[in-house]
Amino acid sequence: MENDISRNTIFVLVILTLLISILGTWTVLSQITSGPAPQQPPHVASQSGEVSFTLQAPPQPQTSSDKGVVGFIIKKP
Amino acid sequence: MDLSNKTLAFLLVVAIVISLGGTIISLNRLNQLGFMGLTLYNTSGTTNFSLQSSVSIIFRTTLVNFGTGYVNANGTGCDITTNATTGWNTTGNCLGGLTNTSPFIIENNGNVNVSLGLNSSANASTFVTGSVPTPLFQWAVSNNETNSCYGTLSDQTWTNVNWSGGPKTVCTNLSFSDANDTIRLDIKVLIPEDATQGSTHTATIMAQGSY
Numbered sequence: 001m002e003n004d005i006s007r008n009t010i011f012v013l014v015i016l017t018l019l020i021s022i023l024g025t026w027t028v029l030s031q032i033t034s035g036p037a038p039q040q041p042p043h044v045a046s047q048s049g050e051v052s053f054t055l056q057a058p059p060q061p062q063t064s065s066d067k068g069v070v071g072f073i074i075k076k077p
Numbered sequence: 078m079d080l081s082n083k084t085l086a087f088l089l090v091v092a093i094v095i096s097l098g099g100t101i102i103s104l105n106r107l108n109q110l111g112f113m114g115l116t117l118y119n120t121s122g123t124t125n126f127s128l129q130s131s132v133s134i135i136f137r138t139t140l141v142n143f144g145t146g147y148v149n150a151n152g153t154g155c156d157i158t159t160n161a162t163t164g165w166n167t168t169g170n171c172l173g174g175l176t177n178t179s180p181f182i183i184e185n186n187g188n189v190n191v192s193l194g195l196n197s198s199a200n201a202s203t204f205v206t207g208s209v210p211t212p213l214f215q216w217a218v219s220n221n222e223t224n225s226c227y228g229t230l231s232d233q234t235w236t237n238v239n240w241s242g243g244p245k246t247v248c249t250n251l252s253f254s255d256a257n258d259t260i261r262l263d264i265k266v267l268i269p270e271d272a273t274q275g276s277t278h279t280a281t282i283m284a285q286g287s288y
Binding site: 007010011014015017018021022024025028029032033043044045046047048049050051052053054055056057058059 | 085088089091092095096098099100102103106130132133134135136138139140141142143144145146147148149150157172173175181183187191204244262264266268272273274275276277278279280281282283284285286287288
């Protein structure tokens with residue numbers, strides 16, 4: 001029995017058990033109480049699409065020209 | 078200081094009671110906060126879960142682009158649309174690269190039925206511009222998948238996009254079921270011959286789901 005743990009040691013251990021138990025419970029309750037409320041998902045959602053077109057100026061009428069020669073010779077009678 | 082065994086036993090019992098009591102109180106608090114997987118007095122081993130509602134609206138096609146071109150000037154304008162069955166370029170004045178294209182497909186991608194509203198950043202006069210003839214900017218709503226909207230579906234015929242308030246409700250109950258959760262939004266534009274040239278005309282359509 002002389003090598004056995006003393007009663008006083010057991011008493012200290014029991015007190016530690018009590019403190020740890022109380023502190024643990026208090027910590028859990030504090031965290032739950034002060035923690036953020038569960039986040040609710042949004043009840044509204046939106047997205048957008050785009051409508052587009054690009055307008056150009058109508059092409060200008062294109063012209064092209066060249067020249068030809070019409071000729072004749074009048075001979076003396 | 079000497080303590081009797083009785084005292085030690087009493088303190089141990091107190092420790093056990095406090096520990097168990099604290100644990101039970103904690104579990105009860107967690108249960109009240111929605112941690113439903115914890116059941117204290119049920120030995121059947123039932124696992125519960127709580128599924129939250131999620132609203133998500135997406136455009137499968139985010140751009141309706143009618144291309145680049147010009148309008149023949151004969152007073153009737155150029156009509157382009159995303160609905161080939163109603164015809165496009167019936168005036169024959171859409172020239173260059175102006176062409177019909179695919180409609181918007183709007184999907185309820187969430188896990189709850191929603192009311193679908195539409196809004197636009199512009200109307201015909203601000204988006205299309207011009208006055209010869211009077212410009213048009215219209216939409217038409219229809220089910221893309223059968224019975225996707227099993228509430229009231231409005232604006233099923235060409236309707237002027239001229240909504241100055243909040244989103245206009247076009248479907249009061251859009252399903253979220255994958256096989257029946259899409260709405261088709263067709264667009265029609267009549268471009269006058271005197272519409273602003275040399276620039277890209279853009280309007281943004283916003284779809285909003287809510288429940």
